[in-house]
Amino acid sequence: MASWPAPAVPTLPGNGLPPLLHNTATGALEEASAEGTAGIYVCGITPYDATHLGHAATYLAFDMIQRLWLDAGYDVHYVQNVTDVDDPLLERAAATGVDWRDLAASQVQLFRTDMEALSILPPRNYVAVTENIAPVAAAVATLLEAGLAYPVPTAEAAGEDIYFDSIAAQERGPWALGEVGGLDRATMLALSAERGGDPERPGKRDPLDPMLWRAERAGEPAWDSVVGRGRPGWHIECSVIALDYLGANFTVQGGGSDLIFPHHEFSAAHASALSGQPLAKLYSHAGLVAYDGEKMSKSLGNLVLVSTLRAEGVDPSAIRLAILDNHYRGEWEWTDAVLSRGRERLERWRTAGAGTIVPGSAVALLATVRAALHEDLNTAGALALIDEAAAGIDDTALFADMLSALLGVSL
CATH class of the missing domain: 1.20.120 (Four Helix Bundle (Hemerythrin (Met), subunit A))
Known part of the structure; x- marks a missing residue:
């Protein structure tokens, strides 16, 4: 997928230092340094209503990290995904009578335009999930073969959904549940239900186990794969894209603070299960922006759009x-x-x-x-x-x- 044009970045006299960043996983300030190339993965948009000021604040934070790395003389490898097939996108497309692919394409293009206008440094690899169905399915198959995933029957589909076995993964790898956000189990259960998980689903080995592969449902997009016809779960897509483009244990995993759990927790879990190494050295999260007294969000509709400000x-x-x-x-x-x-x-x-x-x-x-x-x-x-x-x-x-x-x- 095409990114957006890069702004000019003048070279300054001397060199700065790589930034000290708050590591969400440890709660400490740590130097975001690297030997040679600094790698950063920032979770991208689900393109059904882009780009509000909350998005802009998040991507600006990680733009600043890149600028400090460049000023320190580093090579920077930035990767960002686009979750261009997911329930919120499909729901918005159905509600508006627009084909989900057309909706995604239009909002991705608007996002590119906004990022270019804001002089946000573009990712070297801008990767759509729909471009990576086969690698994600292969990763799910690997987890199944390793005994780190399991099928759960569903009456809604001919096939079976596939879930990650978080208990088995903790026993075998470098990841442990709660290591990214340090949250207690009750909080994780509440956030899972609120943020796309299904802790009440029967047949799961642990209520927190996330879905890796969703078997085809009537009227939903699906792809043939080595694990059956369906589409990826949410977290596994970022794990696979990050590993494919940056490798394991890269410098910084970034995103908004609402991604700490479950998304970054289980992105780290899946990547560790696949590679045997940590996903990233440091986890950095941007705070959320409010408007009219509540967090700016698509679900609430209290959005201030960058494109609207620019048009004004x-x-x-x-x-x-x-x-x-x-x-x-x-x-x-x-x-x-x-x-x-x-x-x-x-x-x-x-x-x-x-x-x-x-x-x-x-x-x-x-x-x-x-x-x-x-x-x-x-x-x-x-x-x-x-x-x-x-x-x-x-x-x-x-x-x-x-x-x-x-x-x-x-x-």
Whole structure:
């Protein structure tokens, strides 16, 4: 699947440091470093209503990590999937009378356009699940043969659904239930029911076991495969794509905090069961964005769309600045005032150098901004430093290059 055009990233004097990031799995700040190439997998959209500010905040957070890696001199291998066949997409297509493939294609294209406008660095591999049915089915067959998966009969289909055996996987591999999010079992059961799991389904060995392969149902898309006709479950698709493109134990697995459980927990479980190694060294999660007092979500419909803001003439750099004024891990609310601050800041920076010149200020500012961003992406701190120095900046070319390279902001 085609990605989107990459923005220019100027080369800055010297080198920054790889970021210290909060690792969800350990609760500690850890350096996201690598030898040679830094690998990052960020879970992509289910394309039935793209792209709202919650999406933008998540992808901007992981864009920042890539920019710091590039500034540190790293090669970066970024992989992102598109869940272009899943229940929410099929339900929206049925409700609107649109073919699910056409709906997915239109929303993926809108997402690409929004990401390009926001100067988000594109993935090297942008991978649709529908392009990877055979590899996912082969992985499910491998888990069956290893005794790490099992069939569950269903009256809704001629075939059998296939589930992951989480208890057996814990006994044999490096993964243990709860290692990604550190949640207790009661919380995991509640989240499983809320986020696409089926803990009450009869025939499962453990209520938390996730589905690996869904046997064909009438009226649903399905593919012939080595494990029967059907389609992939949710988590296994990301495990297989990540392993195929990045290999095991890559640098960072990222996504929104609502993916910690069950998605990233079981993506890690499946990958570990297939490879015998951890999925990733570090798990990083962006906080959720609210609007009108509730989490911005497609199900609630309280969305602020990037495309709508752009159509209203909002500069994408102002949108970036509005988001970056909040810490990526925090929970915050999008308001008109948040956007106004971003627009006002952009205009101030565009008049940089109009005040009293302080010799050496651009070089000194670069060092302090790098230091702020190194500490768990302290973007709000970096913006405050730039505000303080911008009026008297001595080298407006270096100033502009710094904003472009490190923050993705165009003057």
